[in-house]
Amino acid sequence: MPADSSVNFSLLHRTCKLVVLLCFLHISVTVFFYVRSMDVRFAFVQNQQMHKTAPRTNSVQAPVINRTGKAVVVPGGQNAETPVKSLEKCPETSPLLVGPLRIEFQDPVSLEQIKSENPNVQQGGRFKPKDCLALQKVAIIIPFRNRDEHLKYWLYYLHPILQRQQLDYGVYVINQDGDVTFNRAKLLNVGYTEALKEYDYDCFVFSDVDLIPMDDRNTYKCFSQPRHLSVSMDKFGFRLPYNQFFGGVSSLSKEQFLKINGFPNNYWGWGGEDDDIYNRVVSRGMSVSRPSGEVGKCRMIRHNRDKKNEPNPQRFDRINHTKETMNKDGINSLSYQVVKVEKFDLYTKITVDVGKP
Ligand code: BGC
Numbered sequence: 001m002p003a004d005s006s007v008n009f010s011l012l013h014r015t016c017k018l019v020v021l022l023c024f025l026h027i028s029v030t031v032f033f034y035v036r037s038m039d040v041r042f043a044f045v046q047n048q049q050m051h052k053t054a055p056r057t058n059s060v061q062a063p064v065i066n067r068t069g070k071a072v073v074v075p076g077g078q079n080a081e082t083p084v085k086s087l088e089k090c091p092e093t094s095p096l097l098v099g100p101l102r103i104e105f106q107d108p109v110s111l112e113q114i115k116s117e118n119p120n121v122q123q124g125g126r127f128k129p130k131d132c133l134a135l136q137k138v139a140i141i142i143p144f145r146n147r148d149e150h151l152k153y154w155l156y157y158l159h160p161i162l163q164r165q166q167l168d169y170g171v172y173v174i175n176q177d178g179d180v181t182f183n184r185a186k187l188l189n190v191g192y193t194e195a196l197k198e199y200d201y202d203c204f205v206f207s208d209v210d211l212i213p214m215d216d217r218n219t220y221k222c223f224s225q226p227r228h229l230s231v232s233m234d235k236f237g238f239r240l241p242y243n244q245f246f247g248g249v250s251s252l253s254k255e256q257f258l259k260i261n262g263f264p265n266n267y268w269g270w271g272g273e274d275d276d277i278y279n280r281v282v283s284r285g286m287s288v289s290r291p292s293g294e295v296g297k298c299r300m301i302r303h304n305r306d307k308k309n310e311p312n313p314q315r316f317d318r319i320n321h322t323k324e325t326m327n328k329d330g331i332n333s334l335s336y337q338v339v340k341v342e343k344f345d346l347y348t349k350i351t352v353d354v355g356k357p
Pocket of ligand 1: 241247274315
């Protein structure tokens with residue numbers, strides 16, 4: 001073979017190899033991009049299908065109502081125990097109310113019976129409605145000493161009423177330790193303070209242990225003004241004994257209570273402390289709200305006067321000076337010692353040493 005034809009052949013051979021290589025490269029690049037585009041299409045279709053079948057998950061998760069009544073967001077959007085459920089607010093007037101009630105104290109009642117009739121009341125006397133979010137968190141404060149029989153009737157009648165009123169409530173019995181003279185208003189201040197240590201209450205109902213409402217429309221909650229609830233007591237012929245009467249059962253929001261510096265601590269023995277509270281309310285520019293005489297009917301359990309709760313002879317003088325004394329005597333000057341806290345099925349009992357006169 002001549003030398004120049006062998007050179008030509010070698011050149012042709014190399015050119016062919018280069019073309020084949022380029023073709024291979026071209027095909028590889030084409031295949032690579034084709035496969036990639038298929039991947040993307042597949043992922044898109046899969047994603048679309050997921051959106052059709054699975055529930056939407058938002059980055060802002062629905063709040064869950066926890067035991068303290070607060071709306072919380074659970075990480076991951078799931079409640080560990082139950083499915084996420086947000087409660088609607090309870091209505092302004094509970095649909096469960098029945099109106100006038102028959103209240104009698106002839107037949108004895110037992111704590112076991114009350115417990116079995118109120119299965120939804122939690123330890124310590126706590127309750128909140130299951131189906132709606134209560135409008136108010138109410139601490140019921142009962143000043144107490146040696147009145148267990150009365151307390152049973154109170155629990156027997158009040159637990160069903162308070163549940164029908166759709167309140168988020170707790171019952172606190174503030175038991176005065178020892179046998180020095182009774183001090184109702186100071187025990188009420190203690191109840192306010194101790195209840196707030198346990199839960200974020202926004203309303204306080206202060207009730208004598210022997211007073212039972214005769215109509216469940218008399219809601220044990222707070223209003224825009226301090227409320228007097230026991231307006232027509234059988235003891236007074238179902239009418240107010242005098243216009244300024246604020247004794248028996250009353251309710252104040254936390255804000256109203258603080259506005260009057262709580263209650264006086266220095267009324268030892270029976271009488272006057274409720275008049276002092278009335279003076280405080282009025283002197284802070286508030287008025288007393290009341291239910292109608294019909295709705296506000298209530299019965300008092302008859303009893304003999306307690307020992308160590310004789311009428312306080314200083315009360316007339318004290319109620320004449322509420323305006324001067326209320327700024328330094330009240331929740332800002334309260335001092336006491338908690339002796340015992342007991343969580344019973346139907347109430348929390350806090351025994352306290354409130355000192356002596
Ligand atoms: C007392 C009050 C008492 C009212 C009704 C008044 O004289 O000061 O404390 O609630 O009588 O018994």
